[in-house]
Amino acid sequence: MDWEDFYFKILRIRRTEEKIVQLYPTDVVKSPVHLSIGQEFISVAICAALNVDDIAFGTYRSHALFLAKGGDIRAMWAELFGKVGGMARGRAGSMHLGDPAVNMVGTSAIVATSIPNAVGYALAEKIRGSGRIVVAFFGDGATDEGVFHESLNFASLKKLPILFVCENNSYAIYSHVHDRMPAANFIERAAGYLIPGTKVDDGTIDAVYFAARDAIDRVRRGAGPAFLECACSRWLDHVGPGSDVELGYRSLAELESWQRRDEVARVAGMLDESSRRQIERAVDDELADALIFAHESPFPDPTEVERHVFA
Amino acid sequence: MSLPEGAGRSLNYAQAILEGTRQEMERDDNVFVMGLGVDDPKGLHGTTIGLNRLFGADRCFDTPIAEDAMTGVAIGAALNGMRPIHVHQRMDFLMLCMNQLVNVAAKQHYMFAGALKVPMVVRASIGRSWGQGAQHSQAFHSFFMHVPGLRVVCPTTAFDAKGALIAAIRDDNPVMVVEHRMLYALKGIVPLEPYASVIGKARILRPGTDLTIVGVSHMLAECLRAANRLEDIGLSVEVIDPIWLAPLDIDTIAASVARTGRLLVVDNGWTNCGASAEIISQVLEWLPGAAPVVGRMGFLPTPCPTTRVLEEAFYPTGRTIALRAARLCGHGQADTWDPGPVPASEVTEFRGPF
Numbered sequence: 047m048d049w050e051d052f053y054f055k056i057l058r059i060r061r062t063e064e065k066i067v068q069l070y071p072t073d074v075v076k077s078p079v080h081l082s083i084g085q086e087f088i089s090v091a092i093c094a095a096l097n098v099d100d101i102a103f104g105t106y107r108s109h110a111l112f113l114a115k116g117g118d119i120r121a122m123w124a125e126l127f128g129k130v131g132g133m134a135r136g137r138a139g140s141m142h143l144g145d146p147a148v149n150m151v152g153t154s155a156i157v158a159t160s161i162p163n164a165v166g167y168a169l170a171e172k173i174r175g176s177g178r179i180v181v182a183f184f185g186d187g188a189t190d191e192g193v194f195h196e197s198l199n200f201a202s203l204k205k206l207p208i209l210f211v212c213e214n215n216s217y218a219i220y221s222h223v224h225d226r227m228p229a230a231n232f233i234e235r236a237a238g239y240l241i242p243g244t245k246v247d248d249g250t251i252d253a254v255y256f257a258a259r260d261a262i263d264r265v266r267r268g269a270g271p272a273f274l275e276c277a278c279s280r281w282l283d284h285v286g287p288g289s290d291v292e293l294g295y296r297s298l299a300e301l302e303s304w305q306r307r308d309e310v311a312r313v314a315g316m317l318d319e320s321s322r323r324q325i326e327r328a329v330d331d332e333l334a335d336a337l338i339f340a341h342e343s344p345f346p347d348p349t350e351v352e353r354h355v356f357a
Numbered sequence: 358m359s360l361p362e363g364a365g366r367s368l369n370y371a372q373a374i375l376e377g378t379r380q381e382m383e384r385d386d387n388v389f390v391m392g393l394g395v396d397d398p399k400g401l402h403g404t405t406i407g408l409n410r411l412f413g414a415d416r417c418f419d420t421p422i423a424e425d426a427m428t429g430v431a432i433g434a435a436l437n438g439m440r441p442i443h444v445h446q447r448m449d450f451l452m453l454c455m456n457q458l459v460n461v462a463a464k465q466h467y468m469f470a471g472a473l474k475v476p477m478v479v480r481a482s483i484g485r486s487w488g489q490g491a492q493h494s495q496a497f498h499s500f501f502m503h504v505p506g507l508r509v510v511c512p513t514t515a516f517d518a519k520g521a522l523i524a525a526i527r528d529d530n531p532v533m534v535v536e537h538r539m540l541y542a543l544k545g546i547v548p549l550e551p552y553a554s555v556i557g558k559a560r561i562l563r564p565g566t567d568l569t570i571v572g573v574s575h576m577l578a579e580c581l582r583a584a585n586r587l588e589d590i591g592l593s594v595e596v597i598d599p600i601w602l603a604p605l606d607i608d609t610i611a612a613s614v615a616r617t618g619r620l621l622v623v624d625n626g627w628t629n630c631g632a633s634a635e636i637i638s639q640v641l642e643w644l645p646g647a648a649p650v651v652g653r654m655g656f657l658p659t660p661c662p663t664t665r666v667l668e669e670a671f672y673p674t675g676r677t678i679a680l681r682a683a684r685l686c687g688h689g690q691a692d693t694w695d696p697g698p699v700p701a702s703e704v705t706e707f708r709g710p711f
Contacts, residue, residue, distance in 0.1 A: 134470040142468045151436055151473060156460055162426040163461060166433020166441075173389075173415050173439070193456075196426030203421065354467045355505050357474040357529035 049316040050325060052090060052251055058119065058329045059086040059110045060310050065333060066109075066126070067287040075126045077139040080107035084281035087309040088213050089114035091254035092181060092274075095262050101171075101180045103152040103164035106141040111183055116148040119332060123340035131343030135350065157218075158184060158191035161210075165201045168208040179207040179265045187218030189235065190226055198239040198271070205270035209261050210236065212273070215280040220295040236273035243273035251309050279304035365516075365548035371541040373519035374404040374480075378442065380551040381526045382412050385440060388526055389416040391431065392444030392480075399711070401444060402482075402541040424453035428479075432462050432531075435477040440526055448481035448535065449495050462531040463506030478525045480534045483625065484661065485575060486668050487538070487707050491660035496574065499624075499631040501533045502603045508532040508556065509603040511574040511625070515545035517600055520554035527553055537575040537625065539703045557604035561613065565595035568686050569613040570678070572596060573632055574625035579701060582675035583682060586696040592686055602632055610636060611643035618647075621682055623673055624655040631655060652685045654678060675699030 063081045070079065093114040104111040112122055125132025126140055133145045141155040152160040164182035171178050188194050189212060201208050212232050216223050223230045233243035244257045254276050261272035279301065283290035291298050314322055368376065382388045390408055396419050400406025408417040420427045431441040445451060465473045484494030501509045508530055512518040525532035563584060572580030577598050584594040595613050599606060614620045620640055622633040633653035654673045662668055676699045683691040
């Protein structure tokens with residue numbers, strides 16, 4: 047367990063998103079943002095268990111995944127600002143982060159939509175016998191969609207090299223999982239498609255990492271898909287930089303029970319003070335540099351709007 | 358239906374599709390065929406028959422009845438460098454695929470600033486109905502024409518069925534190939550060697566001076582029959598097959614209208630917000646100051662009925678097209694002329710149950 051690596055990766059996500067919260071009122075990020083503060087540990091743990099050439103598909107809440115998968119933080123900030131220094135020169139934005147250079151090739155603003163794309167990507171990997179695997183990240187809300195079930199069925203039928211990761215924060219916007227399904231039995235649902243699942247409900251980065259390692263071993267052996275359910279809490283609002291507990295749909299006590307066991311703080315506690323400080327300085331320096339890069343990057347020329355409609 | 362292109366042999370539309378698919382699968386290992394029934398003994402009107410035996414189950418496989426996810430799977434494979442051909446027995450089923458086609462396939466290349474591409478082909482069959490009723494006969498090419506990032510082609514001849522499919526497979530974008538069930542048995546001269554249509558290029562099937570008729574998909578066959586009858590009353594009709602609806606060869610169509618001064622678009626679909634509306638609008642924009650006489654025909658604005666007598670009223674026919682064309686040309690006998698029956702053997706001889 048490389049706690050220093052974990053701390054660097056989880057802290058740079060936390061600091062990046064805290065900076066978004068701070069800057070958002072200035073309207074420098076002119077697009078919806080779905081923050082993952084409180085959920086970062088899942089992306090960090092799972093990407094640490096992957097090979098660099100494995101592939102990740104995510105959702106509109108993918109700042110954490112993008113950085114954990116090795117995405118360029120300068121390019122990410124430029125993308126958030128709508129600048130040409132972004133991975134997609136500003137045409138993707140927060141909800142469509144991705145970069146084929148780090149094998150993150152699909153995110154969608156529509157719930158569950160990238161799941162079958164991940165399955166199709168895995169189909170091609172299997173046909174080629176590449177040994178690479180694909181991870182599909184999604185939330186508990188995505189399991190409401192029919193396409194989730196269709197995708198699991200086909201992935202299992204064809205024994206595809208794919209790991210399904212359900213980040214269960216219990217809410218689809220403000221709808222609790224118990225208001226959306228008769229039982230929050232994600233693992234049993236996966237088992238119905240003969241996909242073995244593991245539930246990690248203690249909210250720790252090391253538990254997710256070990257569960258992911260076991261699941262990935264199975265997938266890479268060619269035994270077919272695996273499923274992980276990772277319990278977590280979304281500390282902030284579904285969309286935007288604010289808190290939402292005052293809306294009354296969830297209790298402060300519930301939120302605080304998660305905030306008391308913050309993984310960023312716990313991982314920091316694993317380190318001696320000097321290495322902790324060294325990592326914090328490195329994260330702060332990198333973030334400052336990325337912001338300068340993003341601010342200095344120009345906006346795209348308006349003539350770019352018609353580029354890349356067709357290949 | 359006569360074709361200008363050189364030597365070949367007689368194949369029907371379904372055989373031309375099968376031959377084009379097989380040749381592209383031989384040329385490029387990344388091409389594969391998926392869809393409900395593609396490996397069954399009937400092989401979807403024969404268009405996929407035997408491909409599973411030739412290329413194996415990895416490259417021609419049946420799917421669960423899960424149009425939404427399977428479209429997403431095809432897209433994912435295309436993102437990963439494969440060239441899927443996803444086949445649907447009815448275009449009506451594409452209503453279950455709209456999220457993936459419109460929100461993903463059409464947009465990945467743009468959203469990733471050119472770093473990703475989706476080289477997939479979606480083949481879908483449409484009516485004329487032969488009792489297929491309201492949910493097994495519909496043609497939705499105009500829905501897809503609306504969306505930037507998608508190409509749409511409606512081949513009418515065996516020659517174009519092969520050439521358009523090969524062009525679609527080789528293109529790096531998602532292409533919707535719309536095939537008409539009444540056309541599968543129609544024969545034409547098809548070269549043996551592989552060839553790709555020019556994407557976005559229409560074809561003038563017969564020259565004329567009094568009226569331009571654009572016929573989409575199977576309606577082209579009815580338009581050609583109508584043009585023959587219109588000759589009887591001295592009207593010279595230019596008939597154009599647009600072949601590709603997106604991109605649309607407006608240059609060829611508008612230049613024809615500039616010569617004839619009249620345009621009738623007969624769509625194999627509803628007129629409201631449809632391909633006919635788009636073609637006429639673009640022609641008018643292309644000819645500023647000119648005032649061509651324009652008209653359009655298509656399905657009645659109703660769901661498609663099942664019983665034959667109502668169905669016959671639902672679709673334009675050679676006869677109704679000829680009558681409309683004569684009126685549009687202001688022909689002196691337009692109100693009294695009876696073109697007589699205009700038989701369409703592919704319709705009258707068609708038998709199900711598929």
